[in-house]
Amino acid sequence: MRNLDITTLRSFVAVADNGGVTRAAGFLHLTQSAVSMQLKRLEELLGQQLLDRSGRTIALTASGEQLLAYARRMVKLNDEVIGRLTDQVYEGEIVLGVPHDIVYPAIPQVLQRFNAAYPRVKVQLISSYTRQLKDQFSKGEIDLILTTESSSDGDSEVLAKRPLRWIGAPNGSAWRQRPLPLAFCRFCTFRPKVVAELDEMDIAWDLVVETESDRTVEATVAADLAIHTMIEGMEPPHLVQIDHGGVLPDLPVQMINLYGAEVTGSHIVGELSGYLRQAFSTVSTPLTASQWHAA
8 A cells, every 4th residue: 555645735735835845945944855755756656757857847647636636635634633633733934025115004913913823923024125035935935925016917916906095294495406306225126116106207307315215215205305205095194195185296107026826735825815805996095103113
């Protein structure tokens, strides 16, 4: 009697879902060689070639496709049994990546609610730029990421669509100056779009601050030395949307995308994804000052 091993089946499912050994190894927190060895052992046990390695990317053979449905069910059933009998299934760590400019107001609320429901699961929050987060996600270094992008591909789920807004100091006048003083982070994906819109309206502009620190941008804008752009509803309480009356161009809609919700097949990652979906579908106004400091 030959017996299938759940560990090898889990690796097989991870490779199928992630499209390759490298990302699967990252999500499983194993070495590439360990995953490759498990796949080889599984193929030898069944006497079938499960993966087509002839192309640039790994694909499933007909036998692999047939096994995948069974493997998913067996892994899920295994996890359900372990969870019911030991109550240890919801322990571990999830690495969540979020762009700097959409951490508030939603993410602190998500982390608080998730921790109350799953106190034994540690969520490691990484705040960076969309480009960097996607690169880390592709390497399997992050389980789940949010991005701010102008479009969505087949690998992502759109959680929200919101316009960019011009942001300035309360009662500020920097937006009336010409050249228009701008403050942006060095790797901000919004900047090229903003500059293109200004050029289209023939508005002279000057990048007075270019930094890697969001706090530096916020301080400059709060001092009314420059203006900035943020996704609607994500601005901090010490900054406001500028009511420019059409003097400045309208800015494009941005998408808040979620990557990784369906990739790992992990129930607990799916639960965190659910909290993120709910949070970004309901966020419409920024935090008050008291809520901001509490968060």
